[in-house]
Amino acid sequence: MKSTKNKKIEINVKDIAGDFFTHMAEQGLAATPAQIRKISEKISSTMGYEPKVGVFGKTGVGKSSLCNALFGRKIAKVSNVAACTRKPQEVLLNLSSQGGGLTLLDVPGVGESRERDVEYSELYENLIPELDILLWVIKADDRAYSVEEMFYNDIVLPIIKKSQIPVIFVLNQVDKIAPIRDWDIENYRPGAKQQKNIDAKILTIKDKFRIPLVKICPIAADEGYGLTSLVEKIVRYLPAEKKYGIVREARTQNVSKKALNEAEKGVWDTVKSAAEKIFIKAIPYIASAAWAFISKRWIF
Numbered sequence: 389m390k391s392t393k394n395k396k397i398e399i400n401v402k403d404i405a406g407d408f409f410t411h412m413a414e415q416g417l418a419a420t421p422a423q424i425r426k427i428s429e430k431i432s433s434t435m436g437y438e439p440k441v442g443v444f445g446k447t448g449v450g451k452s453s454l455c456n457a458l459f460g461r462k463i464a465k466v467s468n469v470a471a472c473t474r475k476p477q478e479v480l481l482n483l484s485s486q487g488g489g490l491t492l493l494d495v496p497g498v499g500e501s502r503e504r505d506v507e508y509s510e511l512y513e514n515l516i517p518e519l520d521i522l523l524w525v526i527k528a529d530d531r532a533y534s535v536e537e538m539f540y541n542d543i544v545l546p547i548i549k550k551s552q553i554p555v556i557f558v559l560n561q562v563d564k565i566a567p568i569r570d571w572d573i574e575n576y577r578p579g580a581k582q583q584k585n586i587d588a589k590i591l592t593i594k595d596k597f598r599i600p601l602v603k604i605c606p607i608a609a610d611e612g613y614g615l616t617s618l619v620e621k622i623v624r625y626l627p628a629e630k631k632y633g634i635v636r637e638a639r640t641q642n643v644s645k646k647a648l649n650e651a652e653k654g655v656w657d658t659v660k661s662a663a664e665k666i667f668i669k670a671i672p673y674i675a676s677a678a679w680a681f682i683s684k685r686w687i688f
């Protein structure tokens with residue numbers, strides 16, 4: 389695997405808040421101290437948001453490896469199925485105290501036994517609605533996905549639909565897709581023949597799990613392959629106010645310019661909505677000046 393340095397994106401709330409208010413002052417629009425405080429608080433809370441990411445999948449698919457590679461963070465395992473008798477908030481609260489700015493949940497897998505699957509389904513029902521995003525990890529070189537397919541379609545899908553939780557399918561260990569010798573060991577990426585088979589596998593996954601292609605992300609956690617695209621997808625499917633937390637917590641090497649831009653835009657969109665509520669009541673023309681500033685800054 390490539391460098392395992394664990395650098396993080398630096399937050400500079402003061403700069404962002406400063407830019408905003410300087411621009412307003414330049415327009416001759418002074419916000420009141422109370423308005424400044426409210427907007428600054430919104431910027432801080434959006435940039436400091438602690439995302440809750442659930443990592444689901446069978447034993448050995450690479451959940452722990454994925455979290456380590458993406459965030460440089462050991463995952464907090466919810467291996468105790470008795471957890472399902474507790475309130476999900478309790479589970480999440482306990483876990484977040486271990487994690488800092490990110491709550492990662494390694495949820496027990498499926499297909500160990502019928503009884504276990506019933507217990508898992510209860511746990512999933514409690515946990516999934518508490519998450520910001522769900523990563524469903526499957527192993528690229530598995531021949532069949534019948535157990536996962538049944539469990540996902542019958543148990544997980546109704547819950548994520550009801551709670552509107554975004555899900556991304558992570559096809560891990562693509563370096564093991566035939567022909568294995570085709571793997572480009574210098575550049576940590578698939579060779580041309582391997583890529584063809586990966587593409588075919590992605591189409592199979594799309595049909596079996598009935599998910600759009602854009603929500604499938606081929607990676608090799610141990611090789612550091614595909615992680616940048618995965619962060620881009622996570623950022624894309626999170627709501628605006630939750631995007632930034634992910635780029636802040638991911639290793640810098642996994643955060644592309646595109647992901648960072650989209651996450652920053654998420655902060656501004658959130659601030660924009662907050663400003664709308666705060667300023668519109670006070671002085672409507674301040675609000676329109678704020679929009680002008682924000683949209684000028686964030687045109688892509």
Ligand SMILES: Nc1nc2c(ncn2[C@@H]2O[C@H](COP(=O)(O)OP(=O)(O)OP(=O)(O)O)[C@@H](O)[C@H]2O)c(=O)[nH]1
Nearest residue numbers: 446447448449450451452453560561608609610611
């Ligand atoms: N070749 C290859 N091996 C991988 C990759 N990702 C993970 N592995 C290996 O697969 C094995 C299982 O990975 P884990 O991360 O422990 O899997 P897990 O899903 O956390 O497993 P449980 O905790 O038992 O549920 C380990 O030996 C990893 O090194 C990958 O991208 N390529």
Ligand SMILES: [Mg+2]
Nearest residue numbers: 451452453494
């Ligand atoms: Mg694990």
